[in-house]
Amino acid sequence: MADFKVTELDENLDFDALAYWDVVIIGAGPAGLAASLTTAHRGLTTLVIEAKDRAGGQPQFLYPDKKIVDIPGFPEGISGEELSDRVYRQAVDALVQFRFNDELHAIEETDQTEKDDQLKRVVTKGGEYLCRKVIVACGLLHFPRKLPVIDALESRSVFYKVPKIGDYEGRSVAVVGGGDSAFDAAAMALDRRAEVDVVVRAEAPVAKADTVDRVRDSGGRVRCGVEVASARYDGGAMALTLTDGTELHADYVIVQIGFLSAKETFQRLDLRLNDDGSIAIDPYFETSRRGIFAVGDVHGDIKLVTVAWAEGIQAAIYAFKEITSPYWLNEKRLRDQKIAMIGDKISQAARDR
Numbered sequence: 001m002a003d004f005k006v007t008e009l010d011e012n013l014d015f016d017a018l019a020y021w022d023v024v025i026i027g028a029g030p031a032g033l034a035a036s037l038t039t040a041h042r043g044l045t046t047l048v049i050e051a052k053d054r055a056g057g058q059p060q061f062l063y064p065d066k067k068i069v070d071i072p073g074f075p076e077g078i079s080g081e082e083l084s085d086r087v088y089r090q091a092v093d094a095l096v097q098f099r100f101n102d103e104l105h106a107i108e109e110t111d112q113t114e115k116d117d118q119l120k121r122v123v124t125k126g127g128e129y130l131c132r133k134v135i136v137a138c139g140l141l142h143f144p145r146k147l148p149v150i151d152a153l154e155s156r157s158v159f160y161k162v163p164k165i166g167d168y169e170g171r172s173v174a175v176v177g178g179g180d181s182a183f184d185a186a187a188m189a190l191d192r193r194a195e196v197d198v199v200v201r202a203e204a205p206v207a208k209a210d211t212v213d214r215v216r217d218s219g220g221r222v223r224c225g226v227e228v229a230s231a232r233y234d235g236g237a238m239a240l241t242l243t244d245g246t247e248l249h250a251d252y253v254i255v256q257i258g259f260l261s262a263k264e265t266f267q268r269l270d271l272r273l274n275d276d277g278s279i280a281i282d283p284y285f286e287t288s289r290r291g292i293f294a295v296g297d298v299h300g301d302i303k304l305v306t307v308a309w310a311e312g313i314q315a316a317i318y319a320f321k322e323i324t325s326p327y328w329l330n331e332k333r334l335r336d337q338k339i340a341m342i343g344d345k346i347s348q349a350a351r352d353r
């Protein structure tokens with residue numbers, strides 16, 4: 001009988017030899033990772049540019065320990081960190097290439113063409129990459145909004161994201177903010193038996209009612225209609241004076257008052273924006289610039305991991321179709337072509353009049 005041996009194939013591919021990438025994806029959050037898996041699984045060369053030092057986006061950086069309970073297939077929930085690491089591993093196995101600690105600056109048109117595509121030059125902090133399609137998946141949230149009065153303390157006990165579970169075991173924690181992120185943080189701290197005060201500027205929190213109830217039922221003190229007026233050190237802890245004169249003592253302060261928008265990046269890309277500053281797209285997830293797609297939080301009303309995944313996958317498939325099929329087999333390109341032809345005729349008629 002023949003002796004069959006299976007030998008691992010060498011996957012040491014030299015991506016630097018490529019003249020251009022089929023797809024460059026900006027952002028390794030849920031939307032970018034799902035898009036990258038999908039293009040790479042279909043044999044497209046795929047590069048992901050990520051500003052941070054790791055993949056995962058918001059679940060990895062903003063709520064690594066939170067149990068996400070609304071992902072189908074995970075009845076016990078899954079932490080933001082584990083979910084991110086799993087999807088990243090899947091992308092690496094699919095031969096997606098990553099450039100971490102690099103940031104998008106601009107996307108320029110070139111005069112080089114490949115089939116129907118005018119190649120684009122993606123300019124980043126660290127380099128330039130030629131490609132056929134770009135998928136923008138950089139989220140809406142760039143950097144957490146700081147609270148100057150607390151930031152001035154320059155304390156390592158002030159967090160602008162939810163710190164690791166265990167950090168606040170049995171300690172006093174002040175959470176500043178009235179939205180879901182603030183109340184999620186308060187609930188997590190209470191789960192670790194912390195003493196929690198939540199400082200809410202508005203007259204009522206805007207977080208989900210069940211999370212607010214959970215925080216109150218677990219002993220959290222929710223102080224509405226007040227702000228932090230001043231902050232100082234008092235012994236080992238921080239003393240926060242609120243605008244109603246109350247003084248809070250806190251070992252840790254978690255500030256969750258929103259994020260600076262990524263609108264500046266979008267404007268630099270010269271993309272048409274919606275009134276709320278998000279990126280406008282068509283039903284194929286393509287932006288006002290041909291060959292540039294936008295997925296996930298950068299445009300949508302529904303900001304969820306599963307929605308970001310779904311959009312990343314759809315845009316990746318539209319990009320794949322455009323790369324692999326001629327325009328006359330591509331319903332959108334065919335429509336564009338018809339509109340262009342009719343537009344030409346109308347312009348010609350206007351000139352002849």
Ligand SMILES: Cc1cc2nc3c(=O)[nH]c(=O)nc-3n(C[C@H](O)[C@H](O)[C@H](O)COP(=O)(O)OP(=O)(O)OC[C@H]3O[C@@H](n4cnc5c(N)ncnc54)[C@H](O)[C@@H]3O)c2cc1C
Pocket residue numbers: 026027028029030031032049050051052055056057058059062063067068069070102103104105137138139140141142180181184265295296297298302303304305306308
């Ligand atoms: C506190 C909190 C709790 C949440 N809880 C849930 C939940 O339980 N369930 C759920 O489904 N959703 C939840 N969400 C929402 C969910 O995390 C987002 O909808 C999702 O992460 C959006 O994915 P994204 O890929 O579009 O963007 P992001 O996750 O924001 O990823 C974007 C990535 O792009 C990178 N980037 C940004 N700018 C650049 C640039 N110029 N160049 C290169 N890279 C760049 C960023 O560093 C980031 O890694 C929560 C959000 C928050 C804030």
